[in-house]
Amino acid sequence: MIEFFYDLLHPIQWVVAWIMVRFHDLFTLLGFDPAGGAAWSLSIVGLVVVIRILLIPLFVKQIKAMRGMQVIQPEMRKIQQKYKGKNDPASRQAMQQEMMGLYRSSGTNPMASCLPILLQSPIFFALFHTLNGIGKGESVGPLNDELVRQADNATIFGSQLSDIFMRSWSNGDWNTIVLTAVMIVLMSLSQFITQKQLMAKNTSSASMEGNPFAQQQKLMLYVLPIIFAVSGVNFPIGVLLYWLTTNVWSMGQQFFVIRRMPNPGSLAEKELEERRARRAARRGQVLPDAATSTGTTGTATAEHTTSAPVRRQRQQPKRGTSREQRRPGGSRPTQNRNR
Numbered sequence: 001m002i003e004f005f006y007d008l009l010h011p012i013q014w015v016v017a018w019i020m021v022r023f024h025d026l027f028t029l030l031g032f033d034p035a036g037g038a039a040w041s042l043s044i045v046g047l048v049v050v051i052r053i054l055l056i057p058l059f060v061k062q063i064k065a066m067r068g069m070q071v072i073q074p075e076m077r078k079i080q081q082k083y084k085g086k087n088d089p090a091s092r093q094a095m096q097q098e099m100m101g102l103y104r105s106s107g108t109n110p111m112a113s114c115l116p117i118l119l120q121s122p123i124f125f126a127l128f129h130t131l132n133g134i135g136k137g138e139s140v141g142p143l144n145d146e147l148v149r150q151a152d153n154a155t156i157f158g159s160q161l162s163d164i165f166m167r168s169w170s171n172g173d174w175n176t177i178v179l180t181a182v183m184i185v186l187m188s189l190s191q192f193i194t195q196k197q198l199m200a201k202n203t204s205s206a207s208m209e210g211n212p213f214a215q216q217q218k219l220m221l222y223v224l225p226i227i228f229a230v231s232g233v234n235f236p237i238g239v240l241l242y243w244l245t246t247n248v249w250s251m252g253q254q255f256f257v258i259r260r261m262p263n264p265g266s267l268a269e270k271e272l273e274e275r276r277a278r279r280a281a282r283r284g285q286v287l288p289d290a291a292t293s294t295g296t297t298g299t300a301t302a303e304h305t306t307s308a309p310v311r312r313q314r315q316q317p318k319r320g321t322s323r324e325q326r327r328p329g330g331s332r333p334t335q336n337r338n339r
Contacts, residue, residue, distance in 0.1 A: 009122060009125055009126045009129060010140075012122050012123060012126040013126040013127075013129055013130055013140055013141070014140060014141035014142075015126075016047065016123060016126045016127050016130055017130055017140045017141045017142055017143040018141055018142045019046070019047050019050055020040075020043045020044065020046075020047055020130075020143065021043075021142040021143055021147060022142075023042065023043035023046035023047065024039055024040060024043045024147070026046075027039040027042050027043065034150060035150040035153060035154060036154060036155075037154040037155045037156035037161065038156075039154070040150070040151050040154045040161055040238075041154075041156050041161070041238075041241060044127075044161075044238055044241050044242050044245070045241070045245050047127070047242065048242055048245040048246045048249060049249075051120070051123055051246070052246065052249050052250075052253075055119065055120070058119065059253065061109075063257055063261070065108060065109055066263065067263050067264070068106055068107065068108030069108055070263050070264065070265070071106065071108075071264070072102055072103075072106050072108060075102055076099070076102065079095060079098050079099060079102065080095070082095075082098075083095040120246070124239075124242070124243070127238075127239060127242055128235070128236070128239050130143065131161065131162055131236045131238040131239055132162070132236060133148075134148050134151045134152050134161070134162050134238075135152060135160075135162030135236065137149075137152070156179075156237065156241075157175075157179050158175045158176075158179075159173075159175055159176040159179050159180075159237055160176075160237070161236060161237050161238040161241075162236045162237070162238065163176045163180070163236065163237050164180070164233075164234060164235065164236055164237075165177060165180040165181065165184070165232070165233040165234070165235075166233050166234055168180065176237075179237065180232070180233070180235075180237060180240060183232075183237070183240040183241070183244055184228070184229055184232035184233065184240065185229075186244055187228050187232060187240060187243050187244045187247055188225040188226075188228045188229045188232070189225070190244065190247035190248055190250075190251055191224050191225050191228055191247050192221065192222075192224075192225045193251055194247065194250050194251045194254055195220055195221045195224065196221060197251075197254065197255065197258065198254060198258070199218065199221060200267065201258055201262070201266060201267045201268040201271075228243070259272070260272075
């Protein structure tokens, strides 16, 4: 069964090896030592960048799915209240059908939020098998025997990329033990921060109440870092580097999206409105939403209007219609008729 699983992963493993070798060639042309740990470590980082760029469309779908779930929360609560206390199979089936109908009508897919993680899993296992094979001298595709020897002997901070925490613990290699322990802690911490900022800043308090999706996120907040910490002791340093890099990428990408496009009713949306109001105030402008929320629409508008300079139109002089009107007196002289 395990061999069959690895046979299914072989095409992905071949692609992973090809991307790493191409990045290794690039960094070798840039002057890095082809047998050094820097070239191979940066090749793993380049692999992460390529994969995450390819996953951006799925990340956009994930963001849209999360927003859609928050938008339909009122309707979901109505359905839950409708079947509250009804535990018979017919009621549960009817509630599920109404939920699915709500998802279809709103175009929301709850599973879309898990797609990036699910699609990364085969790549992760392929990379894990590739780096494990490097430690055993196994080649795959473009990663031939010579490159396998280079990658196996490549070191980062004094440890080989194929070294593992548990194996180093049994051998008493404290340099590798400390390095892998630090990477595992950073990997788990970055995962926790990513999930924490999602829940703290991009989720409204109303959507957290009675929402199974929100409860699932809260569970993942603590479960995923523990999974990373427990399983990380069996990961090669190259895999730890891959997962740490992808977690840092996810943290930065999510920070950008939350700051620029927050979910409605979230703390991030409130902070975005405050930043816009401050920028408008520096420019001497007044945002309608900010003015309405402070209740000073009339005053702010009046101040803005009076602060603008008033341009007065210059009055043009009128030209006379006769020669007498153009004289300095402006009037026609009186003639002496009795002369």
